[in-house]
Amino acid sequence: MKQTRTRRRRKTDSGDLRTVLLFYVLPFIVINSIIFYLFTAKPKVEITVGDTEDYLTTTATVRIRSLFPTKNLVIAKDGEAVNAEKLGSKTYSVPIDSNGVLEVSVQNFNGMSAAEFAHINILDDTAPAITEYTLDDEGVITITLADTQSGVDFESVYAVDSQEDQVFPLSEDRSAGEVKFDMDSHGLTLHARDFTGNEVQVTFTSHKDGDKEVLNSIEGTETSILASEQPEETAAAEPAEEESPEAEATEEDPAEDAENDEI
Incomplete structure (x- = not known):
């Protein structure tokens, strides 16, 4: 009899424990987990920068990953707000016409927020670079141009000599990026653009070093x-005029005048 009662008591205790776990502890954990998620879930931001065909414009796609509605959304480039076109649910298209930093900030209705940045540097805002230049004994200057993005527009290459006459290359090697001109020792200004319109202007001059032109x-x-940047002209600062000792000597000292008046 005692063994039977003990077994029944154990079964009752086991059933009570299961009831507590199933109907009290487990619901408590589940409900609090849901509440915790609702209050702490953050949105996720994805920024995809597309390719460019003309090196002048591109498009960035912004996607918001969140189960909650969006309360605030700010899309800015270099600190200035930009207009975005809504493509679908939480997906936006942003037109880009210059390099810089694209910033997206989003806030959910639960107050949680997130931010994401994307650096854009695929657009061509740099003029062709002059990587090398040499002058041969026949007075012909060879200039090497390079542009790693849209490329050098060799149809735009010309020069202006010291007489303000426009001259064109004697020859071109586009695969090597080289152009040749007759050198003008008094000044030969090269003009070259890339295919997006960025322009470089460089003036070459030379002098005699013995029998050799350098x-x-x-x-x-x-x-x-x-960038719509205009070249800035720099001028050397003129030295300030110093006051001559004679001028200093002619200045009257108020203290000396006061002593003379007392005498």
């Missing part, structure tokens, strides 16, 4: 189509 340091400017 190139001087080059001077030039760049104009970017995307």
Whole structure:
């Protein structure tokens, strides 16, 4: 009899424990987990920058990953808000016409927020670079141009000599990026653009070193189509005029005047 009662008591205790776990502990854990998720779930932001065909424009696609409605959405580039076209549920298209940083900030209705950044540098805002230049004994200058994005537009390459006459290359090697001109020792200004319109202007001069003509340091400017930058002219600061000792001597000292008046 005692063994039977003990077994029944154990079964009752086991059933009570299961009841507590199933109907109290487990629902408590599940409900609190759901509440915790509702209050702490953050949205996710995905930014995809597309390719460019003309090196002037591209498109970025912004996707918001969240189960909750979006309360606030801010899309900015370099700190300035930009217009975005809504493509679908939480998907936006952003037109890009210059390099920079695209920033997306989003806030859910539960107050949780997230931000994502994308650096855009696939657009061509740099003029062709002059990588090498040499002058041969026959007075012909060879200039090597390079542009790693849209490429050098060799149809735009020309020069202006010291007489303000426009001259064109004697020859071109487009695969090597080389152009040749007759050198003008008093000044030969090269003009070259890439296929997006960025332009470089560089002036070459030379001087006699014995019987040999030697190139001087080059001077030039760049104009970017995307950045709309204008070349700045720099001028050497003129030294300040110093006051001569005679002028200092002619200045009257108020203290000395006061002493003279007392005498």
